[in-house]
Amino acid sequence: MKKISILGTGVMGNAIGQAYLKAGYNTTVWNRTLQKAEALVSSGANLAKTEKELILEGDLIISAVATYDNLIEILDPIEIDWKTKILINISSGTTQQARDFGEFAQKRNIPYLDAAAMSGVKRVGHKEGLFLFSGDYSYFEKAKPLLEVLGSPAYLGSDFGLTPLYDNALFTLAWGSLIGFYHASALIAAEGQQAGRFAALAANHTPFLNALFKEHAEAIGTGIYPNDDGNIEIHKSAMEHVKALSEEKNIGTDFPSFIIDILSRTEKMGLGDSGIASVIEAIKKDHAK
Numbered sequence: 001m002k003k004i005s006i007l008g009t010g011v012m013g014n015a016i017g018q019a020y021l022k023a024g025y026n027t028t029v030w031n032r033t034l035q036k037a038e039a040l041v042s043s044g045a046n047l048a049k050t051e052k053e054l055i056l057e058g059d060l061i062i063s064a065v066a067t068y069d070n071l072i073e074i075l076d077p078i079e080i081d082w083k084t085k086i087l088i089n090i091s092s093g094t095t096q097q098a099r100d101f102g103e104f105a106q107k108r109n110i111p112y113l114d115a116a117a118m119s120g121v122k123r124v125g126h127k128e129g130l131f132l133f134s135g136d137y138s139y140f141e142k143a144k145p146l147l148e149v150l151g152s153p154a155y156l157g158s159d160f161g162l163t164p165l166y167d168n169a170l171f172t173l174a175w176g177s178l179i180g181f182y183h184a185s186a187l188i189a190a191e192g193q194q195a196g197r198f199a200a201l202a203a204n205h206t207p208f209l210n211a212l213f214k215e216h217a218e219a220i221g222t223g224i225y226p227n228d229d230g231n232i233e234i235h236k237s238a239m240e241h242v243k244a245l246s247e248e249k250n251i252g253t254d255f256p257s258f259i260i261d262i263l264s265r266t267e268k269m270g271l272g273d274s275g276i277a278s279v280i281e282a283i284k285k286d287h288a289k
């Protein structure tokens with residue numbers, strides 16, 4: 001496998017194309033709106049006149065169009081022999097959409113890997129860029145040297161739904177951490193402190209959080225929640241301090257209120273003295289609240 005074809009050169013498709021060009025690969029691009037392919041063509045990419053021409057040109061076809069449905073619409077009328085090719089689709093979606101697309105690909109004998117880009121655009125082409133893949137392992141193995149050009153590829157399993165599942169899970173984790181960071185930064189800014197100083201301090205705190213992920217995953221697995229990191233009641237009163245401080249500083253209280261709400265629901269389930277991982281019980285029962 002040597003030749004790369006990029007279907008869709010929006011923000012992500014452009015970053016992917018640039019990474020392959022920088023690594024010296026023969027890269028062909030196609031985009032519905034021609035202007036958005038121009039940056040890649042100026043960097044040395046070939047421009048395909050049609051979607052079909054693009055696919056015929058490449059060994060590895062990477063789709064970065066917005067949705068699974070967009071890709072179905074594009075591929076549906078195209079009849080070619082995919083035998084020596086591999087299709088990779090980076091668009092985000094749900095597990096159902098990925099499984100439905102997987103079925104579509106299998107019916108057309110398209111060797112397919114579902115994919116997700118986890119580290120934004122700037123890290124594409126660098127080791128820090130995490131990419132997830134699911135589908136037939138032999139396709140992953142065959143494409144791996146090319147996938148390593150994008151960053152660090154991780155194979156999750158043959159079920160196409162695994163990619164969007166872990167994509168959405170990591171996205172949830174990122175937002176959970178970031179919303180805490182943004183609220184904390186607003187708090188310290190209200191006292192004239194710099195977010196950069198806080199970020200440096202926070203970086204030293206993340207090993208502790210990593211340790212909690214591991215320990216609390218064990219608790220979630222067993223359904224037994226040791227309270228050695230404090231119980232639900234203690235954490236609720238600590239979060240009430242965050243809310244009170246936020247009110248004092250005239251900043252939003254959405255974030256502490258949201259946490260207090262989950263902790264209160266956990267408490268109402270009789271888990272007030274349980275460890276904090278027991279909030280998962282309230283989250284799982286959300287529909288019954």
Ligand SMILES: NC(=O)c1ccc[n+]([C@@H]2O[C@H](COP(=O)([O-])OP(=O)(O)OC[C@H]3O[C@@H](n4cnc5c(N)ncnc54)[C@H](OP(=O)(O)O)[C@@H]3O)[C@@H](O)[C@H]2O)c1
Nearest residue numbers: 008009010011012013032033065066070091092117120121
């Ligand atoms: N940007 C990121 O940081 C990032 C990170 C992880 C995952 N992703 C995922 O990657 C995918 C692309 O994201 P992006 O940021 O590159 O979005 P984008 O800049 O908005 O690009 C969207 C691409 O989809 C094409 N497209 C949309 N509808 C189409 C249609 N009906 N037919 C043909 N082409 C169509 C667009 O073509 P036109 O130029 O003609 O509109 C463009 O090439 C999304 O699923 C996104 O969730 C993005």
